Amino acid sequence: MKNNMKIEDFCRPGGQVAEIDPAELIPLPPPYDKMEKAPIRKLTEEQRKRMDASLDGVVAIGLAPPASPEEEKAFIEKFLAGLEKLFSAEDNWTFLQPLTHTLDYCVKCQICSDACPTYLASGRQDIYRPTMRPEILRRIISKYVKKEHPLLRKFKASDIDLDWQTLARLAELAYRCTLCRRCAQVCLLGCDNALVSREIRKVFSQQMGIAPKELHEKGSVQQLRVGSSTGMTPAALKNILEFVEEEIEEKTGRKIKIPVDKKGADMLLIHNAGEFMAWPENLEAFAIILDAAGVDWTLSTEIAGYDSVNYGVWYDDVQFARVAIRQSQAAKSLGVRKISLGECGHAHKAGIVVADRILTGDLNIPRESCLPLLEEIVLSGRIKLDPSRNNFPVTLHDPCNMVRLMGIVAPQRRILKKICPQFREMEPHGVENYCCGGGSGFAIIQSTNFPDWRSAVSGRMKLKQIIEAFQDVPEPEIKKYVCAPCSNCKGQFRDMFEYYGVWEKSGILYGGLVELIVNAMADLKKPFIQWEWH
Amino acid sequence: MGTLIIVLTYVAYVFIVVVYTVKVVAWLRMPLHIRWDLYPVIHEEHYRYGGSYYEQQEWWTKPCPKNTWRSLLYSLKDNLYMGEYYERNRLYWSFLLPWHIGFIFIITFHILCFFAAVAMIGGLDIGVVSAHVAGRIFYYVLLFTGGIAFITGTFGSLGMPIVRLADRGLRTYAMPMNYFNYLFFLLVYGSGLYAWLALDPTLDEYRTYWLGLITLTAPTLQPMTILHILLFDIFLIYLPFTRSTHYITRILAYFFIRWDDEPNLPGGKLERQIGGLLGRKVSWAGKHIPTGKSWAEAVTESGLPEVQKGKS
Numbered sequence: 001m002k003n004n005m006k007i008e009d010f011c012r013p014g015g016q017v018a019e020i021d022p023a024e025l026i027p028l029p030p031p032y033d034k035m036e037k038a039p040i041r042k043l044t045e046e047q048r049k050r051m052d053a054s055l056d057g058v059v060a061i062g063l064a065p066p067a068s069p070e071e072e073k074a075f076i077e078k079f080l081a082g083l084e085k086l087f088s089a090e091d092n093w094t095f096l097q098p099l100t101h102t103l104d105y106c107v108k109c110q111i112c113s114d115a116c117p118t119y120l121a122s123g124r125q126d127i128y129r130p131t132m133r134p135e136i137l138r139r140i141i142s143k144y145v146k147k148e149h150p151l152l153r154k155f156k157a158s159d160i161d162l163d164w165q166t167l168a169r170l171a172e173l174a175y176r177c178t179l180c181r182r183c184a185q186v187c188l189l190g191c192d193n194a195l196v197s198r199e200i201r202k203v204f205s206q207q208m209g210i211a212p213k214e215l216h217e218k219g220s221v222q223q224l225r226v227g228s229s230t231g232m233t234p235a236a237l238k239n240i241l242e243f244v245e246e247e248i249e250e251k252t253g254r255k256i257k258i259p260v261d262k263k264g265a266d267m268l269l270i271h272n273a274g275e276f277m278a279w280p281e282n283l284e285a286f287a288i289i290l291d292a293a294g295v296d297w298t299l300s301t302e303i304a305g306y307d308s309v310n311y312g313v314w315y316d317d318v319q320f321a322r323v324a325i326r327q328s329q330a331a332k333s334l335g336v337r338k339i340s341l342g343e344c345g346h347a348h349k350a351g352i353v354v355a356d357r358i359l360t361g362d363l364n365i366p367r368e369s370c371l372p373l374l375e376e377i378v379l380s381g382r383i384k385l386d387p388s389r390n391n392f393p394v395t396l397h398d399p400c401n402m403v404r405l406m407g408i409v410a411p412q413r414r415i416l417k418k419i420c421p422q423f424r425e426m427e428p429h430g431v432e433n434y435c436c437g438g439g440s441g442f443a444i445i446q447s448t449n450f451p452d453w454r455s456a457v458s459g460r461m462k463l464k465q466i467i468e469a470f471q472d473v474p475e476p477e478i479k480k481y482v483c484a485p486c487s488n489c490k491g492q493f494r495d496m497f498e499y500y501g502v503w504e505k506s507g508i509l510y511g512g513l514v515e516l517i518v519n520a521m522a523d524l525k526k527p528f529i530q531w532e533w534h
Numbered sequence: 535m536g537t538l539i540i541v542l543t544y545v546a547y548v549f550i551v552v553v554y555t556v557k558v559v560a561w562l563r564m565p566l567h568i569r570w571d572l573y574p575v576i577h578e579e580h581y582r583y584g585g586s587y588y589e590q591q592e593w594w595t596k597p598c599p600k601n602t603w604r605s606l607l608y609s610l611k612d613n614l615y616m617g618e619y620y621e622r623n624r625l626y627w628s629f630l631l632p633w634h635i636g637f638i639f640i641i642t643f644h645i646l647c648f649f650a651a652v653a654m655i656g657g658l659d660i661g662v663v664s665a666h667v668a669g670r671i672f673y674y675v676l677l678f679t680g681g682i683a684f685i686t687g688t689f690g691s692l693g694m695p696i697v698r699l700a701d702r703g704l705r706t707y708a709m710p711m712n713y714f715n716y717l718f719f720l721l722v723y724g725s726g727l728y729a730w731l732a733l734d735p736t737l738d739e740y741r742t743y744w745l746g747l748i749t750l751t752a753p754t755l756q757p758m759t760i761l762h763i764l765l766f767d768i769f770l771i772y773l774p775f776t777r778s779t780h781y782i783t784r785i786l787a788y789f790f791i792r793w794d795d796e797p798n799l800p801g802g803k804l805e806r807q808i809g810g811l812l813g814r815k816v817s818w819a820g821k822h823i824p825t826g827k828s829w830a831e832a833v834t835e836s837g838l839p840e841v842q843k844g845k846s
Contacts, residue, residue, distance in 0.1 A: 110703035157709030190787025407586025431584030
């Protein structure tokens with residue numbers, strides 16, 4: 001199916017549009033060039049009956065087939081009604097201009113395809129070209145929204161027959177793009193095919209209530225209800241913070257009281273709550289640094305005020321705005337001067353940049369990245385650092401949201417160059433980086449075989465980069481560190497490294513930036529980084 | 535025939551200017567959107583590596599200098615160079631660039647012909663042996679721009695269908711309209727090339743044609759030149775129905791989408807605009823969205839996810 005796919009194949013009834021062939025995936029460097037297990041688990045017959053997997057045999061959403069022709073008709077009509085709203089200045093003022101521009105002016109030159117890590121890693125599967133989703137959408141619009149004359153549709157090759165399965169495939173395909181926007185970066189016409197993925201997700205969510213449950217029910221809905229997408233309540237947060245304080249004392253001998261709900265503090269720090277659950281050492285490191293540097297800061301226990309995630313940025317404008325507003329309300333109620341976002345890429349983009357055109361009045365509280373502050377602390381000498389404590393190979397992963405999507409490139413590099421003698425870049429890096437493969441919510445989507453897909457396909461280019469960055473020290477006995485200042489990227493690395501056995505085969509650990517800073521603190525008795533896989 | 539081309543030319547120019555203007559105004563009148571900037575942002579101080587003002591601590595207290603001229607030159611340069619294509623698909627670029635150069639130069643050629651005709655009315659003799667240096671410069675500039683337009687346009691129109699058929703990705707996304715365009719444009723440029731090389735090596739007829747347009751006097755021209763001018767007029771009328779407005783909208787997209795990093799500062803103009811947009815009504819039908827409310831209401835009070843439709 002890889003070669004010579006026609007657009008019409010997307011609507012072919014039954015069967016599977018694309019098959020991921022392990023032999024065609026882009027080769028990885030040794031020892032990962034020979035995977036023993038099949039890269040992506042096959043779905044069971046029962047799963048296939050229950051969920052549509054006719055796109056590529058992988059399921060992120062898993063729509064259930066309609067029970068009757070009437071149900072199918074209603075489904076299609078609802079989608080088309082949503083599609084019309086996408087072009088309404090009332091319903092979609094948020095993205096009308098960039099979306100319209102892309103659909104009207106993309107010339108399908110395919111320059112973007114060669115920039116897409118998923119397309120490249122898949123062995124150039126046509127189905128993953130960044131132009132595929134917009135093309136299907138364009139055809140649906142031509143026939144069912146604009147109702148163009150059949151002859152014009154022939155002239156523009158924009159004919160399509162819409163049925164439930166085509167829409168189910170389109171919904172799945174919208175979740176094969178990590179929204180890294182590398183495709184948009186190379187477009188000479190200013191088009192953004194990644195945005196089209198997001199807008200398709202939006203129609204399904206805002207009109208039809210369809211989204212991966214990890215993003216919606218267990219994500220933004222849960223965050224607005226209990227306070228965090230992890231399900232962590234304010235009471236649980238306080239327990240975890242007690243644990244974190246004990247851990248800090250045990251590791252460093254320092255008694256640090258983490259400030260919580262401190263009225264009038266200078267800065268509200270909001271972490272991705274995933275850190276509390278999976279990587280508490282990141283919180284510990286932040287607390288140690290800010291305490292040592294004498295920063296006047298606090299955490300919040302308000303709804304959404306202790307979880308910087310905002311999954312709406314990937315699929316739903318309304319959910320996005322709700323979370324952004326709750327986060328600002330938390331800051332407002334504490335009376336802080338500014339909000340600082342911890343190490344989380346999408347939270348940076350969502351909270352600092354995207355929310356900038358949602359928050360007004362007293363909710364428009366200044367928001368910034370933690371990285372310039374950390375840079376100032378490290379480079380100013382406010383804390384004493386000994387780089388020799390970090391004398392192991394370190395490379396830096398650039399979270400797309402933080403770097404390509406908001407231009408924070410240099411501070412993290414200046415920190416690493418100061419404290420890591422063996423720092424080396426991946427290629428390409430900076431604003432041309434490759435996505436970790438877990439972007440746009442993929443890192444948290446656990447549906448059936450989707451985690452296999454994101455390790456085998458969407459994260460493949462990144463793994464290749466990491467292995468190549470350490471090619472001079474391949475031995476697993478030499479411990480190496482991938483600095484990833486982003487919780488979602490770390491989640492992807494955790495799963496992908498586990499999938500390939502990277503810790504065992506190459507001795508590569510992943511972690512945040514603040515852990516490296518604390519590890520270099522000269523007055524700590526023992527290393528902060530514990531070289532253990534978790 | 536001379537009268538026909540005068541009328542058709544006026545119709546074509548008025549049509550393309552009006553439709554392009556309508557399209558560009560419609561583009562610009564779309565509402566302010568959520569920020570969706572992408573780095574490098576060329577007007578930024580650290581654009582070379584893609585850095586932004588967010589690299590500064592408390593960025594809202596610091597000056598954020600913008601170099602708009604750099605952005606403008608960068609975006610215009612790509613109309614003439616198409617660097618990403620050169621880097622990423624050299625074969626495609628080698629035909630696409632001449633195809634576009636042909637378009638830019640043929641428009642430039644006609645604009646210059648207009649000025650040449652005005653100068654001629656003012657008494658300037660344009661030709662290789664003109665007594666005035668301006669007349670000789672005009673002659674060579676017209677010869678250069680016209681010649682480049684016909685040669686590159688013909689070359690590009692011949693090569694584009696070949697490269698589109700040869701490349702799997704381009705072929706998959708090709709539409710009959712693409713091949714029609716290549717053929718039509720080939721006729722436009724090819725007829726001009728033939729008329730120039732075989733019948734009008736000094737391109738004198740275009741000056742006569744433009745003189746006729748300005749003075750509303752039917753010019754006497756070679757049949758092949760007339761054919762080319764008719765095709766070119768139809769070409770101008772057809773262009774607004776293609777994606778050709780991208781010569782302009784791509785620059786708008788750079789400035790108003792990709793490089794739009796204007797922060798919403800408290801009390802500023804942007805904040806007032808956003809306030810207005812948040813007052814617009816929402817009609818999305820998802821269960822978590824209260825249809826009929828304003829954006830501001832939907833995202834704050836009653837729109838909480840647990841409030842199900844029908845129960846609220």
